[in-house]
Amino acid sequence: MEKLKQARDEFVAQWGALGTQWGINRTMAQIHALLMTAPQAMTTDEVMEDLEISRGNAHTNLKELVAWGLIKVVVKKGERREFFEAEKDVWQIFTIVARERKRREIEPALAILAKCAEESSDIQTPEGKAFYDQMRALEDFVGFASKMSDRISSLKYGFAVQLATKLLG
Amino acid sequence: MEKLKQARDEFVAQWGALGTQWGINRTMAQIHALLMTAPQAMTTDEVMEDLEISRGNAHTNLKELVAWGLIKVVVKKGERREFFEAEKDVWQIFTIVARERKRREIEPALAILAKCAEESSDIQTPEGKAFYDQMRALEDFVGFASKMSDRISSLKYGFAVQLATKLLG
DNA sequence: TCGAGTTTTCAGTATTTATTGAAAACCGTG
DNA sequence: CACGGTTTTCAATAAATACTGAAAACTCGA
Numbered sequence: 001m002e003k004l005k006q007a008r009d010e011f012v013a014q015w016g017a018l019g020t021q022w023g024i025n026r027t028m029a030q031i032h033a034l035l036m037t038a039p040q041a042m043t044t045d046e047v048m049e050d051l052e053i054s055r056g057n058a059h060t061n062l063k064e065l066v067a068w069g070l071i072k073v074v075v076k077k078g079e080r081r082e083f084f085e086a087e088k089d090v091w092q093i094f095t096i097v098a099r100e101r102k103r104r105e106i107e108p109a110l111a112i113l114a115k116c117a118e119e120s121s122d123i124q125t126p127e128g129k130a131f132y133d134q135m136r137a138l139e140d141f142v143g144f145a146s147k148m149s150d151r152i153s154s155l156k157y158g159f160a161v162q163l164a165t166k167l168l169g
Numbered sequence: 170m171e172k173l174k175q176a177r178d179e180f181v182a183q184w185g186a187l188g189t190q191w192g193i194n195r196t197m198a199q200i201h202a203l204l205m206t207a208p209q210a211m212t213t214d215e216v217m218e219d220l221e222i223s224r225g226n227a228h229t230n231l232k233e234l235v236a237w238g239l240i241k242v243v244v245k246k247g248e249r250r251e252f253f254e255a256e257k258d259v260w261q262i263f264t265i266v267a268r269e270r271k272r273r274e275i276e277p278a279l280a281i282l283a284k285c286a287e288e289s290s291d292i293q294t295p296e297g298k299a300f301y302d303q304m305r306a307l308e309d310f311v312g313f314a315s316k317m318s319d320r321i322s323s324l325k326y327g328f329a330v331q332l333a334t335k336l337l338g
Numbered sequence: 339t340c341g342a343g344t345t346t347t348c349a350g351t352a353t354t355t356a357t358t359g360a361a362a363a364c365c366g367t368g
Numbered sequence: 369c370a371c372g373g374t375t376t377t378c379a380a381t382a383a384a385t386a387c388t389g390a391a392a393a394c395t396c397g398a
Contacts, residue, residue, distance in 0.1 A: 004297045007288040011304070014281040020354095021273050023192030025386065037303055039296050044345080054388045059346070080343065080396075088303060090310040104190050112183040119176040127208050128173045134206055134257060135180070141259040144330065151337040161313065167332065168320040189384095194356065213375080223358045228376065249366075249373065 008037050012051070027053060028061040032070055032086065041074050041083035069096045091157035098153050106146045113139035177206050181220070196222060197230040201239055204255035210243050212250050238265045260326035267322050275315045282308035 012033040019029025030051055035042060042050075048058045062084055065071040070093065071086045087093055117135035120128055152160060181202040188198025199220055204211060211219075217227045231253055234240040239262065240255045256262055286304035289297055321329060 001292055001294050001297055004289060004292050004294065004300060007285050007292075008300060010288070011281065011285045014285075015278075018274070018278055018281065021192065021277070023190065027386075037300055039299065055345090056347080056389070057387050060387090063346090082345080090306050094310065094314070105187070108190070109184075109187055112180065112187065116176050116180045116183075119179070120173060123170055123173050123176075125170050125173065128170055130208065131173060131177060131206055137259050141263065144333075145263075148333055148337065163336065164313075164317055167336070168317060196356075224375090225359070225377080226357050229357090232376090251375080 008034075011037060025061070027051070027057055028064055031058070031061050032065055035065075035071050035084060035086035036088060038086070041076075041085040043081045043083055045081075047084070068100050091160070095153040098149055102146060102149055106142060106149070110139065110142050110146065113142060177203075180206060194230070196220070196226055197233055200227070200230050201234055201255065204234075204240050204253060205257060207255070210245075210252035210254040212252055214250075216253070237269050260329070264322040267318050271315060271318055275311060275318070279308065279311050279315065282311060 012030050015033035016026045016030035019026050019032075022029070031047055034047065034050060044055065044058050044062060047053075047062065048055055051058070062071070065086075066073060066084075069087070071084050074083045074085050076083055087096065113135050117132060117139055120132040120135060123129070123132065155163070181199050184202035185195045185199035188195050188201075191198070200216055203216065203219060213224065213227050213231060216222075216231065217224055220227070231240070234255075235242060235253075238256070240253050243252045243254050245252055256265065282304050286301060286308055289301040289304060292298070292301065324332070
């Protein structure tokens, strides 16, 4: 069916463009979109052909997606090639992205804040105290957010929705 | 006090590096860090000198931060120059960043998902149905997350912490 | 151990994004 | 309305990032 191909191509293209906003590269986002909507696992060559990209590019981004945990390698009996298959469950995807963002964005921030707070803790001037207080406020908040993110990720989807709805709905 | 300057410089430099990971540019993150830890509002020239950047760069990023709402222009009587001052409250900063991310990341994603779901809603093949279901699942989830983000942002900080702690602590 | 099929690496190149610096526009005051 | 101070714009350039393609490394069956 031609209409499906068209809708899927659009999804892949747009999701790729979005990836850029997100700070992940276009190809990676496109491959992810492609695999999320693939009826079966795909090979590197199929991905290359579909997206019209080089082997190196396909390879690098497939492995990066594997490292994130958003796709996985599947081996088929009688096949030497690797096949790739995306995690399709939205809650799973969410928790993976949350974990990865935490690792790359939250944890380094916490480290910096803790270090700067520590280094300024014994400065006696008013400016020094203000700086220390600001670092601590940021550190406390980011630490709290980080903990919340973990807690939420560890819930089952249904429970998370129920909880959220009850509280805020 | 030299020690303070050192700690603050480190904070500015590291926060700038982090900005990159975050998908916002280094200068913007550095200016934000600088102003968040500034005892008073600063002028464009002070920012330029402190960070050793050009006027154009300082100007562009100061205005971008104003557009986000993370800093504001303050006018001082008897002064023709504009001064800039950062929002220092962590909960305010969080809600601003959440709003902006929603606008740039969540809303465009929702639009794409809705469009692709719509376009594929009447395809009768199994592949077509699977695609439609996947689009809908993503759309529902992202829409839900978006709503939650709004609800949380609209709370007072103390109440948010209390709620989160009670539920998940 | 050889060789075909497959994956991995990476130097070179292309593309995108950020920054500079100077000119133009703006703005309030005399 | 002219002038000095200030902000804004933007073409040129620099820096960062992504992509290609081909060579090297790996793998496994014969």
